[in-house]
Amino acid sequence: MSNVFMGMPSLPVFGDGNLHIDEPFPAAAHRELGNTQMRANLRHATHTIRDKRLKVVGELPDWEELRDAGAATKNQVMANLPALLEEFEKNFTARGGIIHWARDADEANRIVSDLIKEQDTDEVVKVKSMATQEIGLNEYLEEQGISAFETDLAELIVQLGHDKPSHILVPAIHKNRTEVRDIFLAEMPNVDPNLTDEPRLLAMAAREHLRRKFLSAKVAVSGANFALADSGTLAVVESEGNGRMCLTLPETLITVMGIEKLLPGKEDLEVFMQLLPRSSTGERMNPYTSLWTGVTEGDGPQNVHLVMLDNGRTAALADKYGRTALNCIRCSACMNVCPVYERTGGHAYGSTYPGPIGAILTPLLTGIKSEENSSLPYASSLCGACYDACPVKINIPEILVHLRGEDVDSKRGENKLPSQMDLMMKGAQWAFSSGKNLGLLEKGLPLGKLAAGRDKKIKRLPGIAAGWTQSRDIPAPPAQSFRDWWKKDHRPAAATTEQEK
Amino acid sequence: MKIALFATCIVDAMYPQTARATVKILERLGHEVIFPSGQACCGQMHINSGYMDEALPVVANHVAAFEAKTYDVAVAPSGSCVASVKHQHPVLAERCGDAALKARAEAVGAKTYELSQLLVDVLGVTNAAEQLGSHFAHKVTYHPSCHGMRSLHLGDRQLDLLKSVGGIEVADLPEADQCCGFGGTFSMKNADVSSAMLEDKAKNIESTGASLCSGGDASCLMHIGGGLSRTKSNTTTLHFAEILASTITEPVSVTGEVFVGKGGK
Known part of the structure; x- marks a missing residue:
């Protein structure tokens, strides 16, 4: 930032990095819907994980109370974030860790890159991390001549396939095992050419490939699921053990974490360690949970860094109706249950964060006016399945509606011709803000009946309404509205008192 | 019981037979149905499309139409419109800075039921x-x-x-x-x-x-x-x-046209 510091905090800055979508959601969705293999893979995967989640959630009689506790803790964290961040910094630093504050993606990338260069290496191993996806760290490091090797199996598949993640927990969810085998055969050095698509053999091939990297890397880069303010402890929750390797073997560990990941103390983990595995992989407990506090002499990394990332989080926190989106613990339950995500896949959302949480978090981090991000809050039928599944009770449908309001309001006063939607809404405002007006409009119903013709169906409408008639008829309207029938023809069967007319 | 019918805009204009059926059921149970004539729409289309300024007069109209104390409960043959009345109306009023409307909307919402809620929870129909x-x-x-x-x-x-x-x-x-x-x-x-x-x-x-x-x-x-x-x-x-x-003597046809018996036309 080149602004001269004036003694007053500047306005929150919006986030950048892999958060800006360059194509409106409906256009991207149209393209992805045509990928029948992806849709079949995704349908199978989301339905499997939905069933698993329901089973393990159903085992806990206090699941709803756990959700309440999770939401309350996160709300408390957001309300006290500045104090908790200072407390965390004090404790993390006291234990030998070094904290770096990054306002946006660019600052964070530069900090990480400089730290790696200090270690005289051009290779790093990575633990799966959404924060580093968000800031585009791998791409930045590549520009700096540094190779970053993803060690999570699914991230490895995506990286080897020169692809993008389509899910925050299962980045290669859009690929089936035959496609994975083909990627390994084409891209993995020294792979057995007779590799089949048996999951065990695929995992063994990946393990052999990765083991070499773990043993040689001097620097690891990770994210973090939680940070405990009262002790300065960081936590990573994972399934494969690759994270544990990265967190313990290299001399230098650089963690990139959003500032919203804080929890007050370790007793809060009791709630979140029940909520997270059940909501994400549908497991009672995840296989590996690593916690580390600063530097321990002679044991594990001796250079421990943490990059605290804002990248639009302060801006999101300032939004009274949207801030609970920061409570997200990245479990992915919302996308697994979402009927829109199930059909379009994650790539249609354009951002690091797809699915229902992405449709609110992305525009909250970047601001509603950023490129095509304003199309994201409309990528939902508002069915509410996401809200029911969210372990920290983020009311995603309500925030989607709030952000639609922000989008419409942000376009008011622009010197442009009103859109068809604007005109439709203005007309409907007239009709729907008075019973008299609606009654007048309903006098025209017989005209609609006439337009429907002999088969009593309206099959084609113009303009934006053509979206409806591309796959749906509209029945012929009735000759008489209910209102009119009530006024003229209703004879109460039971009561005899004066009716309101 | 005196029951105010919120027909909802789509039923009023496109599916009047659904509102007539609702009236018929409630009258068959011996209740008096009234139709507050000022009613139009819950405003959900505007709210869910992000047109909050345009939604406000629609919501205000609904609240005005249903806040009279001349009925016991309001009912609508729609889960979606009732959810809007109960949950969205107060939120919208707050967002638009109208605290008085918010309180009035909450009062109307508390008296409004979806049809099966009213039948099962209030009227004891099982x-x-x-x-x-x-x-x-x-x-x-x-x-x-x-x-x-x-x-x-x-x-x-x-x-x-x-x-x-x-x-x-x-x-x-x-x-x-x-x-x-x-x-x-x-x-x-x-x-x-x-x-x-x-x-x-x-x-x-x-x-x-x-x-x-x-x-x-x-x-x-x-x-x-x-x-x-x-x-x-x-x-x-x-x-x-x-x-x-639908009954044995007054069946409904599966194409949706209600056979209106005595009391109707």
């Missing part, structure tokens, strides 16, 4: 055949609309009422809890995704072999019915109020 004389000799499947299911937590109220209708056969709908893809203006703004969701819903409905799919929201039923009609399916849709209103 057996439609016995208590309403409902009879409907068709094979039916049932789609629970999202807002009734998730915002109002209606559970199986509508389905249980349907199952208690005389002569009916109710077939379970596979993946019943999945959205039909309507979502108001979502069906136009994201027509491709909406159509893909509808396609799956229609397939599941047809797999049951039912002659029609019932539900509690005219908008979702119009969406599903519109899709079935486009593919020339023999299956159609019908609001559960019309099935409850």
Whole structure:
């Protein structure tokens, strides 16, 4: 930032990095819907994980109370974030860790890159991390001549396939095992050419490939699921053990974490360690949970860094109706249950964060006016399945509606011709803000009946309404509205008192 | 009991038979139905499309139409519109900075019930055949609309009422809890995704072999019915109020036209 510091905090800055979508959601969705293999893979995967989640959630009689506790803790964290961040910094630093504050993606990338260069290496191993996806760290490091090797199996598949993640927990969810085998055969050095698509053999091939990297890397880069303010402890929750390797073997560990990941103390983990595995992989407990506090002499990394990332989080926190989106613990339950995500896949959302949480978090981090991000809050039928599944009770449908309001309001006063939607809404405002007006409009119903013709169906409408008639008829309207029938023809069967007319 | 009917705009204009069926059921139980004439729409289309300024007068009109103390409870044959009245109206009023409207909207919301909520929770109807004389000799499947299911937590109220209708056969709908893809203006703004969701819903409905799919929201039923009609399916849709209103002597036809008996025309 080149602004001269004036003694007053500047306005929150919006986030950048892999958060800006360059194509409106409906256009991207149209393209992805045509990928029948992806849709079949995704349908199978989301339905499997939905069933698993329901089973393990159903085992806990206090699941709803756990959700309440999770939401309350996160709300408390957001309300006290500045104090908790200072407390965390004090404790993390006291234990030998070094904290770096990054306002946006660019600052964070530069900090990480400089730290790696200090270690005289051009290779790093990575633990799966959404924060580093968000800031585009791998791409930045590549520009700096540094190779970053993803060690999570699914991230490895995506990286080897020169692809993008389509899910925050299962980045290669859009690929089936035959496609994975083909990627390994084409891209993995020294792979057995007779590799089949048996999951065990695929995992063994990946393990052999990765083991070499773990043993040689001097620097690891990770994210973090939680940070405990009262002790300065960081936590990573994972399934494969690759994270544990990265967190313990290299001399230098650089963690990139959003500032919203804080929890007050370790007793809060009791709630979140029940909520997270059940909501994400549908497991009672995840296989590996690593916690580390600063530097321990002679044991594990001796250079421990943490990059605290804002990248639009302060801006999101300032939004009274949207801030609970920061409570997200990245479990992915919302996308697994979402009927829109199930059909379009994650790539249609354009951002690091797809699915229902992405449709609110992305525009909250970047601001509603950023490129095509304003199309994201409309990528939902508002069915509410996401809200029911969210372990920290983020009311995603309500925030989607709030952000639609922000989008419409942000376009008011622009010197442009009103859109068809604007005109439709203005007309409907007239009709729907008075019973008299609606009654007048309903006098025209017989005209609609006439337009429907002999088969009593309206099959084609113009303009934006053509979206409806591309796959749906509209029945012929009735000759008489209910209102009119009530006024003229209703004879109460039971009561005899004066009716309101 | 004096019950104020909120017909909802879509039923008023497009499916008057659903409102007439609602009146018939309530009058059959001996209650007095009134129709506050100032009513128009809950404003949900405006709110869900982000047009908050335009929604405000629509919401204010609904509150004004239903805040008279001349009735005991209000009822609407729609889970979605009732969810809007109960949950969205106070939020919108707050957002627009109208604290007085927020309080009035909360009062109206507290008195407003979705039809199955009113029948089961307030009026104690658990057996439609016995208590309403409902009879409907068709094979039916049932789609629970999202807002009734998730915002109002209606559970199986509508389905249980349907199952208690005389002569009916109710077939379970596979993946019943999945959205039909309507979502108001979502069906136009994201027509491709909406159509893909509808396609799956229609397939599941047809797999049951039912002659029609019932539900509690005219908008979702119009969406599903519109899709079935486009593919020339023999299956159609019908609001559960019309099935409850159907009796042996005054049956409802499966094309949705109500046979109006005495008291009507």
